[in-house]
Amino acid sequence: MMLTALIIIPVLxxxxxxxxxxxxxxxxxxITLLGNVINLVxxxxxxxxxxxxxxxxxxxxxxxxxxxxxxxxxxxxxxxxGLSLTMxxxxxxxxxxxxxxxxxxxxxxxxxxxFNLSLVLAGVNxxxxxxxxxxxxxxxxxxxxxxYFLIDIWGHENRHRAAMKFFLFTQIGGLLMLxxxxxxxVIHGMATGSLSFDYRDLIGTQLSPVMGMLLMLGFFVAFAxxxxxxxxxxxxxxxxxxxxxxxxxxxxxLLLKTGGYGFIRFVIPLFPAVSRAFAPVALGLAVAGIxxxxxxxxxxxxxxxxxxxxxxxxxxxVLLGVYAFNSLALTGAxxxxxxxxxxxxxxxxxxxxxxxxxxxxxLDRMGGLWKQxxxxxxxxxxxxxxxxxxxxxxxxxxEFLVLLGAWQVNMLLSIxxxxxxxxxxxxxxxxxxxxxxxxxxxxxxxxxLSARETAVLFxxxxxxxxxxxFPQPLLRTVESxxxxxxxxxxxxx
Amino acid sequence: xxxxxxxxxxxxxxVAAVSIGVLFIRRNAPAAVVTLIGFLAxxxxxxxxWPLAPRQIGGLLVFxxxxxxxxxxxxxxxVFVTASxxxxxxxxxxxxxxxxxxxxxxxxxxxxxxxxAHFATFFLGLELLSVSLxxxxxxxxxRGAGAEAGIKYLVLAGATSAFLLFGMALLxxxxxxxxxxxxxxxxxxxxxxxxAIMAAVGLGMILVGLGFKLAVVPFHLWAPDVYDxxxxxxxxxxxxxxxxxxxxxxxxxxxxxxxxxxxxPSGASTAFPWTFTIIAGxxxxxxxxxxxxxxxxxRILAYSSISHLGYLLVAFMAGGTQAVQAVSFYLVTYFATxxxxxxxxxxxxxxxxxxxxxxxYNGLAARSPWLTGVFTASLLSLAGLPLTAGFVGKFIIxxxxxxxxxxxxxxILAVNGTISIFYYLRIVSAMFRGKAAAAPASxxxxxxxxxxxxxxxLIVVTLGVYPQPMLSFISLFAPVGQ
Numbered sequence: 001m002m003l004t005a006l007i008i009i010p011v012l013x014x015x016x017x018x019x020x021x022x023x024x025x026x027x028x029x030x031i032t033l034l035g036n037v038i039n040l041v042x043x044x045x046x047x048x049x050x051x052x053x054x055x056x057x058x059x060x061x062x063x064x065x066x067x068x069x070x071x072x073x074x075x076x077x078x079x080x081x082g083l084s085l086t087m088x089x090x091x092x093x094x095x096x097x098x099x100x101x102x103x104x105x106x107x108x109x110x111x112x113x114x115f116n117l118s119l120v121l122a123g124v125n126x127x128x129x130x131x132x133x134x135x136x137x138x139x140x141x142x143x144x145x146x147x148y149f150l151i152d153i154w155g156h157e158n159r160h161r162a163a164m165k166f167f168l169f170t171q172i173g174g175l176l177m178l179x180x181x182x183x184x185x186v187i188h189g190m191a192t193g194s195l196s197f198d199y200r201d202l203i204g205t206q207l208s209p210v211m212g213m214l215l216m217l218g219f220f221v222a223f224a225x226x227x228x229x230x231x232x233x234x235x236x237x238x239x240x241x242x243x244x245x246x247x248x249x250x251x252x253x254l255l256l257k258t259g260g261y262g263f264i265r266f267v268i269p270l271f272p273a274v275s276r277a278f279a280p281v282a283l284g285l286a287v288a289g290i291x292x293x294x295x296x297x298x299x300x301x302x303x304x305x306x307x308x309x310x311x312x313x314x315x316x317x318v319l320l321g322v323y324a325f326n327s328l329a330l331t332g333a334x335x336x337x338x339x340x341x342x343x344x345x346x347x348x349x350x351x352x353x354x355x356x357x358x359x360x361x362x363l364d365r366m367g368g369l370w371k372q373x374x375x376x377x378x379x380x381x382x383x384x385x386x387x388x389x390x391x392x393x394x395x396x397x398x399e400f401l402v403l404l405g406a407w408q409v410n411m412l413l414s415i416x417x418x419x420x421x422x423x424x425x426x427x428x429x430x431x432x433x434x435x436x437x438x439x440x441x442x443x444x445x446x447x448x449l450s451a452r453e454t455a456v457l458f459x460x461x462x463x464x465x466x467x468x469x470f471p472q473p474l475l476r477t478v479e480s481x482x483x484x485x486x487x488x489x490x491x492x493x
Numbered sequence: 494x495x496x497x498x499x500x501x502x503x504x505x506x507x508v509a510a511v512s513i514g515v516l517f518i519r520r521n522a523p524a525a526v527v528t529l530i531g532f533l534a535x536x537x538x539x540x541x542x543w544p545l546a547p548r549q550i551g552g553l554l555v556f557x558x559x560x561x562x563x564x565x566x567x568x569x570x571x572v573f574v575t576a577s578x579x580x581x582x583x584x585x586x587x588x589x590x591x592x593x594x595x596x597x598x599x600x601x602x603x604x605x606x607x608x609x610a611h612f613a614t615f616f617l618g619l620e621l622l623s624v625s626l627x628x629x630x631x632x633x634x635x636r637g638a639g640a641e642a643g644i645k646y647l648v649l650a651g652a653t654s655a656f657l658l659f660g661m662a663l664l665x666x667x668x669x670x671x672x673x674x675x676x677x678x679x680x681x682x683x684x685x686x687x688x689a690i691m692a693a694v695g696l697g698m699i700l701v702g703l704g705f706k707l708a709v710v711p712f713h714l715w716a717p718d719v720y721d722x723x724x725x726x727x728x729x730x731x732x733x734x735x736x737x738x739x740x741x742x743x744x745x746x747x748x749x750x751x752x753x754x755x756x757x758p759s760g761a762s763t764a765f766p767w768t769f770t771i772i773a774g775x776x777x778x779x780x781x782x783x784x785x786x787x788x789x790x791x792r793i794l795a796y797s798s799i800s801h802l803g804y805l806l807v808a809f810m811a812g813g814t815q816a817v818q819a820v821s822f823y824l825v826t827y828f829a830t831x832x833x834x835x836x837x838x839x840x841x842x843x844x845x846x847x848x849x850x851x852x853x854y855n856g857l858a859a860r861s862p863w864l865t866g867v868f869t870a871s872l873l874s875l876a877g878l879p880l881t882a883g884f885v886g887k888f889i890i891x892x893x894x895x896x897x898x899x900x901x902x903x904x905i906l907a908v909n910g911t912i913s914i915f916y917y918l919r920i921v922s923a924m925f926r927g928k929a930a931a932a933p934a935s936x937x938x939x940x941x942x943x944x945x946x947x948x949x950x951l952i953v954v955t956l957g958v959y960p961q962p963m964l965s966f967i968s969l970f971a972p973v974g975q
Contacts, residue, residue: 071964072892072964141884145878152925163918164922167918168911172908175911178888179891179907182891182892185892
């Protein structure tokens with residue numbers, strides 16, 4: 001029941017805010033915030049309920065199972081394990097952050113904005129919980145439309161183009177995945193005589209190598225577009241740059257994570273053998289993304305676009321960790337999703353706050369802002385260090401684990417990925433130099449962060465530091481999931 | 494003819510009787526109300542006759558569950574089109590009785606077409622439908638586009654009717670039968686190679702006639718012009734009722750009882766699957782690609798419906814029971830969704846000013862949030878996104894296609910699903926763009942239109958969220974047999 005509530009509460013809050021928020025703009029903000037807080041409490045309760053260990057042994061800590069479309073073997077099945085729990089916590093956390101981040105920035109159609117934001121979060125929660133593949137595809141596509149609206153209505157200059165590009169890229173992936181899901185279920189249905197879309201039924205379906213590879217690619221493309229994996233990333237810089245702050249936070253912090261989640265939850269367990277066969281390609285793409293994203297970030301003048309390209313680079317580590325097939329790297333990949341979600345989310349909030357003040361994202365027109373806005377500068381500095389992967393922050397833990405795991409598989413790739421971190425140092429420092437250091441190039445009047453913005457950024461940075469110092473609870477939560485996925489994939493250290 | 498036969502025929506009788514009655518009414522509102530009551534009564538009669546299926550009447554008409562389903566679909570869609578037409582024709586000076594008379598006749602023709610068991614009723618139904626549409630399409634004859642559309646449809650429909658008749662003659666020459674059930678079961682197989690070729694050519698010519706009505710590629714050229722020139726409610730009628738009735742007949746002609754895979758009812762069984770595959774694939778691509786650069790909303794909807802019929806053919810190609818069921822489900826989703834779209838266009842239009850350009854929709858969200866919401870739901874359903882009927886419909890087509898291993902077609906379907914997003918979202922984006930531009934002041938809708946939109950949108954959303962009741966209902970259908 002609590003799992004269903006996680007999806008229903010945001011929808012309900014969005015509707016309530018829309019229905020009763022007429023006239024005052026703050027009602028829908030408050031109720032959306034309230035919904036996210038309730039969700040965070042629910043996640044905390046779930047976490048406390050299962051204990052921090054999550055070591056129950058059985059795969060699913062909690063689940064809901066209601067027949068939905070029995071005629072097609074589809075049921076409303078939600079399940080929770082350590083991985084879902086981690087992702088749900090991240091969703092609720094970033095949900096709160098994104099509402100607060102757009103508290104003053106959004107003035108137009110406030111109710112509709114929060115309705116869409118709530119709907120995206122509901123869809124993301126659904127993706128992290130669905131155990132029925134039809135339901136998964138349902139939520140997967142459900143989060144697209146409100147996200148499209150967020151970019152298309154409240155975005156910046158080139159928003160229409162960016163929103164369309166985002167939608168088309170994600171849709172082609174989503175539809176290929178839908179085809180793969182249906183074919184998988186039909187093959188399973190022919191073999192067993194009963195049609196089912198349940199994840200646990202479909203695991204272990206016997207497939208010919210060719211069919212297995214094709215179906216795996218159907219899933220892979222969908223998740224690779226979202227993550228994004230190197231050649232399929234081109235929608236990302238546009239969408240992130242043009243989206244409003246909350247949109248960027250949700251996009252970078254959560255929607256990209258649905259891709260990584262999909263790899264771990266679906267691609268590896270459903271197609272273990274072909275995934276192993278495909279691993280060299282995936283690892284190559286991962287390293288290519290890490291380095292390419294880093295160099296592109298270095299070349300950007302638009303600060304938001306710079307941050308967007310760092311996502312391409314950092315999420316390459318997730319792919320690297322997943323396809324290394326060992327527990328160090330896979331754990332690192334999960335942690336990387338969390339650390340990237342928080343740190344990039346915070347960076348987008350910061351860039352958004354800066355843009356609200358000086359109405360440009362052009363790094364060449366900034367400079368010397370530290371004097372006027374020291375708190376903003378400090379936050380930017382810490383977050384830049386997170387991009388670099390400085391010890392003491394969660395980013396360090398996750399990237400270190402991934403590199404360590406990858407080293408055992410392929411030293412060359414690990415070294416190349418490590419080079420990506422060197423590039424990260426260059427672009428992160430360049431970003432700080434051009435914006436906050438040096439002498440002012442134009443006379444900006446920049447008020448420092450407000451109390452609300454300071455609080456949001458402080459909590460996010462604190463989370464990075466605390467989890468970076470004490471990653472143990474997080475490690476133990478995902479421990480059993482990592483072991484389970486690797487066991488499904490057939491061994492591995 | 495027994496009492497039971499009369500009951501089964503009652504829906505057709507009611508529609509025919511009301512059509513005569515409505516000719517004597519000279520004002521818009523009463524004529525619309527009488528027509529509405531007529532359609533609703535016929536719909537009720539269809540449900541009353543439901544338990545009597547299957548029943549054959551004089552070798553001319555056959556009524557089984559699938560046919561009754563087709564007839565209810567035709568009648569229900571007619572109800573919505575009538576209500577929409579009433580609002581559209583308000584304040585327009587033309588004689589109204591005739592409009593509704595023609596609408597009733599067209600629906601009668603569609604119902605006969607769906608139930609046809611014999612070439613005679615097949616042709617009769619088709620011509621009744623076509624002839625009524627000639628006039629309805631050209632209703633706004635003071636506009637050049639209206640008259641042009643009417644003429645275009647007249648000429649092309651006439652030409653394809655000739656094909657159809659010649660095809661029927663060839664099949665009769667080979668098989669000695671004009672019975673659709675027997676033709677479908679392979680009576681026209683022929684014994685010699687020459688006869689097989691004649692049968693194949695005959696069937697191909699019938700396909701030309703049906704393909705024209707369905708507006709599938711390469712018989713689609715009339716669609717954009719006719720949709721554009723016709724009054725918006727009539728365009729909605731052409732997109733749904735006329736195509737739906739033909740689709741029902743197509744299924745009955747090509748998917749015989751007892752067959753669990755796709756077979757053509759003649760010796761030329763290898764050629765026909767290929768023909769349909771090419772028609773389906775080409776319809777999807779041509780419809781969607783031509784819509785990309787179009788700025789006229791009615792033409793966009795015309796291209797969109799070309800591609801949707803392509804999707805429908807994928808379900809049809811799956812063959813056997815699953816094809817009948819998938820086609821039925823998709824027809825329901827397509828009907829509801831398309832009717833919403835055209836009802837919105839009609840609601841924003843008057844006979845003097847058609848709301849057809851995409852710029853007309855700029856800022857609609859600010860002027861009329863409800864119409865925007867309804868139109869958005871419809872467009873998202875056409876695009877096949879979740880929470881709407883379109884998503885489930887697309888899913889069921891893909892499942893049928895996967896079951897029959899039509900790999901190429903379902904991949905084409907997925908690619909086209911993505912292409913189509915572009916132009917549907919363009920309209921959605923326009924509605925939310927900017928402030929109200931130069932647009933008609935009032936967007937308040939009469940109760941009838943609001944009701945039509947509300948009911949249809951409810952159907953679209955319900956089918957998207959909880960399709961099980963409809964699936965259970967449709968699982969009663971099987972390929973036609975006597």
